[in-house]
Amino acid sequence: MNCGEFEKVASLYLDGEFDASERAEVNEHLAHCDDCRAMVDSEHRFRQTLRDKLKPVTAPGYLRQRIVSQIDELDQRAESRLRWSVWAEWVGAASVLVAAAVVVVVVWPNTDSLVPLNRTVDSTPSEVVANTVPSLSMSRPALFDGSAVMPASYSVSESFKPSNVGTAGTRALASYQRLPADVRGNGRMVRRYMQSRLSFPVELPLSESQRVQLIGARQVNVDGGAAALFIYKVDGERVSVLQQSARNVRHIPLRLQRRGTITVGEFGRQGVHNTVVSELDTVTLSSVLTRRTARP
Amino acid sequence: MIIGKTKTGREKDDFHREALVHLDALYNGALYMTRDPRKAEDLVQDTMLKAFRFFHRYQRGTNCKAWLFRIMTNTHINNNRGKRRNMTYLENVDVEPAVGTPLSDRNVFYKNPEQGYLHHLVHDKVREAVESLPLDYRTIVVLADLQDFAYKEIAEIVECPIGTVMSRLHRGRKLLQKRLRAHAIEQGILPPTAANVEDEPTSLEAYRQRKESGSE
Numbered sequence: 001m002n003c004g005e006f007e008k009v010a011s012l013y014l015d016g017e018f019d020a021s022e023r024a025e026v027n028e029h030l031a032h033c034d035d036c037r038a039m040v041d042s043e044h045r046f047r048q049t050l051r052d053k054l055k056p057v058t059a060p061g062y063l064r065q066r067i068v069s070q071i072d073e074l075d076q077r078a079e080s081r082l083r084w085s086v087w088a089e090w091v092g093a094a095s096v097l098v099a100a101a102v103v104v105v106v107v108w109p110n111t112d113s114l115v116p117l118n119r120t121v122d123s124t125p126s127e128v129v130a131n132t133v134p135s136l137s138m139s140r141p142a143l144f145d146g147s148a149v150m151p152a153s154y155s156v157s158e159s160f161k162p163s164n165v166g167t168a169g170t171r172a173l174a175s176y177q178r179l180p181a182d183v184r185g186n187g188r189m190v191r192r193y194m195q196s197r198l199s200f201p202v203e204l205p206l207s208e209s210q211r212v213q214l215i216g217a218r219q220v221n222v223d224g225g226a227a228a229l230f231i232y233k234v235d236g237e238r239v240s241v242l243q244q245s246a247r248n249v250r251h252i253p254l255r256l257q258r259r260g261t262i263t264v265g266e267f268g269r270q271g272v273h274n275t276v277v278s279e280l281d282t283v284t285l286s287s288v289l290t291r292r293t294a295r296p
Numbered sequence: 297m298i299i300g301k302t303k304t305g306r307e308k309d310d311f312h313r314e315a316l317v318h319l320d321a322l323y324n325g326a327l328y329m330t331r332d333p334r335k336a337e338d339l340v341q342d343t344m345l346k347a348f349r350f351f352h353r354y355q356r357g358t359n360c361k362a363w364l365f366r367i368m369t370n371t372h373i374n375n376n377r378g379k380r381r382n383m384t385y386l387e388n389v390d391v392e393p394a395v396g397t398p399l400s401d402r403n404v405f406y407k408n409p410e411q412g413y414l415h416h417l418v419h420d421k422v423r424e425a426v427e428s429l430p431l432d433y434r435t436i437v438v439l440a441d442l443q444d445f446a447y448k449e450i451a452e453i454v455e456c457p458i459g460t461v462m463s464r465l466h467r468g469r470k471l472l473q474k475r476l477r478a479h480a481i482e483q484g485i486l487p488p489t490a491a492n493v494e495d496e497p498t499s500l501e502a503y504r505q506r507k508e509s510g511s512e
Binding site for chain 1: 305307308311312316319320321322323324327337339340345346348349412414416417419422423424440441442446447462465466
């Protein structure tokens, strides 16, 4: 090999593309040629300096955290895809009723804000609801009626036809549950983020503890208003809480009801209404909710 | 009751071990591709989630880092498809088309007759020079010189023939060299006359400086 030949293949050599025998041939030439050796040295130095100047950075911790938790979520979703479809229907049906109840609370002209939902849905305000949200079908039984009104023949899938459910709120939980969170991280970060985006006093619906882990939250639209959807894991099970503004609400005691394989419920205080859905049983769920739902 | 890990659970462990360890490398690559930390985060996140979803397609034992970079490159191109017109790699008029084989040139890595000028440049200026490269060249220079991929791996990542990789790498390096020298001249590290390398058109800045110093 001579200098002319080497120059033609120098970059292949320098980039480490040569195999052992090709390298040996070049090395032999370099051993005898000061010029080419000086060039190789200079190129090596230049490349090393370039790398020194462009030191790699570490990916931000929150990025890693976000990716890990989204992978967890994807992984879990893959496992429970079958259970989901059944659940989603239940959630959809439940949120139809809950959304209706919320509308009642918001539009009910009563200045006394302690509005017991079980009564309002049954009585006149149902007309108010029907007028306010025309596409909401109000013939359905109230979810939180003390007498557990859902008749045995009550068909979930029938009540969840999209044509029946015009507004966003009616399908909110069912459809939003599958979307990834806007924000993940510790409670303070999540709360700050949601507070910066929503006009009502967002608060974390559950306190974090060893049993209660906040996965994340996202902003959703329900009945034309912005709401917050919080996703938790309680004892390893998913718990979703939809938080909406409800100006007239001062306190709604925690009510939970088992419906098929899921538990649905609501609670609220000081202008904020929460709808909660989970596969956890009522006793477990209420044990982690009680602290937050105590009367102010 | 403790049950054995589910299939997906095992896959997740594998993913952590084989893919997630390359997060930093991906992030660094993404910073050069997007030139924006926020966009880089999004790109890396999209890439990782996509990779997890398609992890069953990854052939165990092959180069996982290269596989991830391939997903990232594709994702980035797809993300910017609509904005192609605004992207720098079409704006750059001072780049010759990447044709011909680099081996026909008297082809040396980075030609630098003046030793050590790079050493005196602050790292921001060096990063700026890399970021100023058109995307096609930038990607390949970063993959080769910062991520240590072999030509063949780069060819698979950017899905083009090895010959194209080599010619883009050659031209990318040449262009980078030119930009670095321009910065060095700007900073007074190299004399203005140093811009006149390889008969290539120099930047307007360098040209004016040269005129001012009366060397032309």
